[in-house]
Amino acid sequence: xxxxPFNPYIIIxxxxxxxxxxxxxxxxxxxxxxxIIAFYRLLFxxxxxxxxxxxxxxxxxxxxxxxxxxxxxxSGVFLALHFILWFESLSYxxxxxxxxxxxxxxxxxxxxxxxxxxxxxxxAAIISMIITVFGGIIITWxxxxxxxxxxxxxxxxLLGALAITVYFLVGQRTRKRVSLMTYTFIVYSIGAITLFLxxxxxxxxxxxxxxxxxxVFLALAIIPTFLGRTLLNWAQRWLASSTISLxxxxxxVGATILAYYFLRESVTWSQFLGxxxxxxGLYLFIISTNQKKKVTISKKSKEPR
Numbered sequence: 441x442x443x444x445p446f447n448p449y450i451i452i453x454x455x456x457x458x459x460x461x462x463x464x465x466x467x468x469x470x471x472x473x474x475x476i477i478a479f480y481r482l483l484f485x486x487x488x489x490x491x492x493x494x495x496x497x498x499x500x501x502x503x504x505x506x507x508x509x510x511x512x513x514x515s516g517v518f519l520a521l522h523f524i525l526w527f528e529s530l531s532y533x534x535x536x537x538x539x540x541x542x543x544x545x546x547x548x549x550x551x552x553x554x555x556x557x558x559x560x561x562x563x564a565a566i567i568s569m570i571i572t573v574f575g576g577i578i579i580t581w582x583x584x585x586x587x588x589x590x591x592x593x594x595x596x597x598l599l600g601a602l603a604i605t606v607y608f609l610v611g612q613r614t615r616k617r618v619s620l621m622t623y624t625f626i627v628y629s630i631g632a633i634t635l636f637l638x639x640x641x642x643x644x645x646x647x648x649x650x651x652x653x654x655x656v657f658l659a660l661a662i663i664p665t666f667l668g669r670t671l672l673n674w675a676q677r678w679l680a681s682s683t684i685s686l687x688x689x690x691x692x693v694g695a696t697i698l699a700y701y702f703l704r705e706s707v708t709w710s711q712f713l714g715x716x717x718x719x720x721g722l723y724l725f726i727i728s729t730n731q732k733k734k735v736t737i738s739k740k741s742k743e744p745r
Contacts (some may be wrong), residue, residue, distance in 0.1 A: 448678040451671050452687040459668035460694025462660065463535040466527045467703055469656040473644045474531065477657065478523030479635035482589035484661035493625045501623045508614045512542050512623065515611035516630025518603050523631070524638065526600035533593025534708050535699035537579050541597035541716040544576055546722055573715030582710020600632035620673055660744035686726055689719055 454654070469477050504512075529538045550569050576598075583590035607627075617624050641644065672684055692715060699705040707715075 444678045448675045452675045452679065452684065455668050455671035455675065456687045456690040457694055459664045459688070460691050462664040462668075462691075463530055463539050463695045464578050464698045465656050465660050465664070466530050467535060467699070469653050470531065472649060472653055473639070474527035475635055475639045475642065476644050476646065476649075477527050477660070478520065479632060479639055479646075480654075480657035481523070481660040481665065482520070482628050482632040482635060484658055485665045486625065486632055488661065489621070489625050489628070489665070491619060497619065497622045497625070500619060501626075502621070504618060504626075508617060509561075509626075511614045512618075512626045513630050513700055515607050515614070516627045518607040518610065519627055519636050520631040520634035520638070522603035522607060523635070524600075525596050525603055529596035529600060531593065533583055533590045533597065534707075534711065535712045536692065536696040536705070536715060537583055537590070537594055538597040539695040540579060540711075540718050541576060541594055542601045542604070543689065543692050543722065544572060544598065545601040545608075546725055547572055547576075548602050549608065550725070552605055552609045561729055563634045564728035565725055568588060568721045570730055572718050572721030572726065574698050575719075575721055578679070578710055578714030578717060580712065580714075584707055585710070586708070590621060622731040623682075624670075627678045674679055677696065686723065689722055689726075692719065702737050 443535050466474075466477055526538065526542050529541075547569055550565070580591060580594045611623070611627065618626075672687065675684060696705075696707060696715070700707070
C-alpha cells in the first residue's frame, strides 16, 4: 500500500477543528431562521461541488439504480431535518449542551443496528451506552434547572441526533455502491431542495440578510463541510474507522472552547460533568466495538477454507 500524500493524523486534526466551528457559526447567524442557515449551507456546498461532479462523475450519475436514488432521497430529507432540529436547538440551549447531545447519535445508531440488522454488541458496549445516556440525563436535568427553554433546546438536539442516525443507517448501503463524491452531491442536493420547500412553506425570507450573514452561510459550506467532513472521509482511506470516530469526539470539546472565546458562553457544572461522562461513554463504546470487530475478523481468518 502506497504512503498517503499527507500525514493523515494532521488531516484529522484539522478536520476535527473545522467541524467544531459549526455551532459557533450558527450562533453568529442567530437572527436568521435555522432552516435558512441550513439551506444556504447545503446550497453553497452543492454549487461548489457541481463542476467537479459534472466533469468527473457525470457517467456515474446516470448509472445509479432506482433503489439507490430512493435511499439517497430519504437520506437527504433526514439530513435536512437534522440541520433544522440541531440549528434550532442552538436558539434555546448552549453550544456545549447542544453539540454533546447531538454527538449521542451513536446511542441511536446502536439501537438502530440492533433492530434493523440484528447486530450484536458486547456487554462492554452496552455498559458504555448506559454511561452515555446517564451523562445526557445530567446535562438535560441541569439545563432544566436553568430554564424550560434550555430543556426544549436539549430535546431538539436529541431529535437532531436521531435524524442524523437515520441518515447514516439509510445511506450506508448506498454509500458502498456509489462513490463518495456522487453520493454526497446527491444527498446534499436533496437536502437543499427539502430545505427550500420547508422554508417556502413556513414563509422564511431567502433574502434581506446583511453581508456578515452571507459570509457565515458560505463559511458553513466551506469550513465544517469540506475542511471538516470531506477531510475525515479522505482520512478513512488511511486510518481505522475507530480512529476517525474518536477524532469526531473532539467536536463538542472544540465547539465549547470556541463558544467560550467568541460567544462568551460559560459552562455550568452539569454541562461539564454530563459532557465528560457522555464523551467517556462514547469513547468506551468506540473502543469496545472496534475490539469486537478485530476478534470477529481474527476468528474468520482461522476458519478452514
